[in-house]
Amino acid sequence: xxxxxxxxxxxxxxxxxxxxxxxxxxxxxxxxxxxxxxxxxxxxxxxxxxxxxxxxxxxxxxxxxxxxxxxxxxxxxxxxxxxxxxxxxxxxxxxxxxxxxxxxxxxxxxxxxxxxxxxxxxxxxxxxxxxxxxxxxxxxxxxxxxxxxxxxxxxxxxxxxxxxxxxxxxxxxxxxxxxxxxxxxxxxxxxxxxxxxxxxxxxxxxxxxxxxxxxxxxxxxxxxxxxxxxxxxxxxxxxxxxxxxxxxxxxxxxxxxxxxxxxxxxxxxxxxxxxxxxxxxxxxxxxxxxxxxxxxxxxxxxxxxxxxxxxxxxxxxxxxxxxxxxxxxxxxxxxxxxxxxxxxxxxxxx
Numbered sequence: 618x619x620x621x622x623x624x625x626x627x628x629x630x631x632x633x634x635x636x637x638x639x640x641x642x643x644x645x646x647x648x649x650x651x652x653x654x655x656x657x658x659x660x661x662x663x664x665x666x667x668x669x670x671x672x673x674x675x676x677x678x679x680x681x682x683x684x685x686x687x688x689x690x691x692x693x694x695x696x697x698x699x700x701x702x703x704x705x706x707x708x709x710x711x712x713x714x715x716x717x718x719x720x721x722x723x724x725x726x727x728x729x730x731x732x733x734x735x736x737x738x739x740x741x742x743x744x745x746x747x748x749x750x751x752x753x754x755x756x757x758x759x760x761x762x763x764x765x766x767x768x769x770x771x772x773x774x775x776x777x778x779x780x781x782x783x784x785x786x787x788x789x790x791x792x793x794x795x796x797x798x799x800x801x802x803x804x805x806x807x808x809x810x811x812x813x814x815x816x817x818x819x820x821x822x823x824x825x826x827x828x829x830x831x832x833x834x835x836x837x838x839x840x841x842x843x844x845x846x847x848x849x850x851x852x853x854x855x856x857x858x859x860x861x862x863x864x865x866x867x868x869x870x871x872x873x874x875x876x877x878x879x880x881x882x883x884x885x886x887x888x889x890x891x892x893x894x895x896x897x898x899x900x901x902x903x904x905x906x907x908x909x910x911x912x913x914x915x916x917x918x919x920x921x922x923x924x925x926x927x928x929x930x931x932x933x934x935x936x937x938x939x940x941x942x943x944x945x946x947x948x949x950x951x952x953x954x955x956x957x958x959x960x961x962x963x964x965x966x967x
Contacts, residue, residue: 648932649962654703654950655687656958661935665955668692670706672715674952674959676738676897676941680745685950687959688736688749690940693720695728695736695749695760703950703959709768710760723754723777728768733758737797738843738897738941742805748773750810752795755779757810757821774810774821774828782815784830791828793819798843798897803850811841811854818844818854818865836871838863843897847921848904855908860892862906862919875906875919875926882913882928890926892917896940899949907949909939916942916951934960 655674657666672692679685685703687696692715696706710728712720722732734753741747747760756775763769773788780792794814801808808821809831817833818841832852833841839859847853852865853874861876874887881891894912901907906919907929914936916929929949941952944964951960 648930651931651934652961652963654959654961655698655706656953657956660933662937662956665937666957668715668957671696671957671959673954673957674941675736675954677943677950677952677959678739678741678747679943679945680741681743682745685945685959686739686741686747687952688739689715690735690737690954691715691720693722693733693736695733695739695747703961710770721753723751725758725771726769728760728770731758731770738799740800740808742801748799748801748808750796750799752797752813755793755795755814757793757796757799757808774808779814782812782817782819782830783828786828788821788826788828791819791821800844800846802846809844809846809852811844813840813842813857816841818852832865832869832871835869838871842895845898845900845906847900847906848902853898853900853906855895855898857894857896860895862895862898862908874921875924880912882910882915884917884927885925887919887924887926890917897942897952899942899944901944907942907944909942909951911938911940914938916949929962931960931962936960 673690674687675690676688683700685698694711695709697709710731721734724732733751737750737752739749749758751758754777757773759771759773775793779794793812796810797813798811810819812819816838817830820831821828840857841854842857843855845853854863862874863871877891880893883891892910895908896911897909899907904921908917910917919926936953937955940954943950947964949962
């Protein structure tokens with residue numbers, strides 16, 4: 618989720634989609650041009666490539682200086698790219714080598730000595746403080762600069778071990794069971810957390826430091842994998858094993874926006890469309906929801922105005938279990954996780 622001042626207006630007419638038609642019909646002039654920013658440049662690697670500059674990047678975000686940040690699942694690193702040149706990642710936190718024997722762990726302190734265990738995503742606030750979902754450490758970690766300008770890591774919420782989702786507890790006393798996605802509300806008053814192992818969505822009030830349950834107690838989720846807010850500040854939840862995109866109202870009632878609940882990759886009417894292990898999403902200012910459909914190796918788009926799900930047409934480029942999508946400016950960034958690369962797709966204006 619972008620801080621409110623970086624929301625970007627996107628229009629459904631501007632995108633190229635892969636219709637549910639024949640292969641010949643699908644390969645038309647509407648193919649989106651794809652740029653490989655980091656990682657293997659071969660459009661469709663026939664076998665899983667070895668890690669290069671990145672090792673299983675799971676998420677991409679941008680700070681106020683237009684610097685791209687990347688978190689790695691297996692590599693245990695947080696990397697940053699220079700402004701306007703997202704091709705040169707520099708390790709800011711974690712080990713220098715993503716294949717080091719001690720690459721993963723649970724260590725706070727100076728950023729380069731810090732260790733994480735299976736980072737899933739990140740969100741960056743207006744002060745360029747990073748919040749990280751450190752799912753195998755069952756905690757939300759924080760990466761920020763101290764008064765001397767040194768990068769430091771601390772445990773912002775959680776205790777490093779799994780536990781139940783208690784309601785209305787201090788962030789230091791809270792326990793999680795694989796917190797797998799974090800985002801901020803538009804005013805940056807709350808950190809929203811998909812606590813997938815506890816099957817709930819939780820909210821961390823940044824003023825009171827209290828963690829509460831905001832969805833999943835009244836109506837149940839099936840693996841809440843990602844959380845976001847739509848332009849009307851309504852809570853959206855993406856279910857991994859439920860294979861649905863859902864919305865929560867102020868009373869805690871849950872409705873399905875897209876997905877039949879069955880595994881598949883059918884486009885079309887949103888309620889009849891199907892996903893297979895969707896992992897992450899980002900929402901445009903016009904409400905379009907871009908979804909990393911992991912097991913289908915696709916990027917899907919839900920249009921709330923037409924109630925249709927479509928697949929982005931990347932032409933000859935194929936993905937291998939994408940886990941992250943990020944809207945920034947007029948571009949969509951894709952964490953092509955198991956191809957160990959980051960792609961960029963221009964989203965032309967009307």
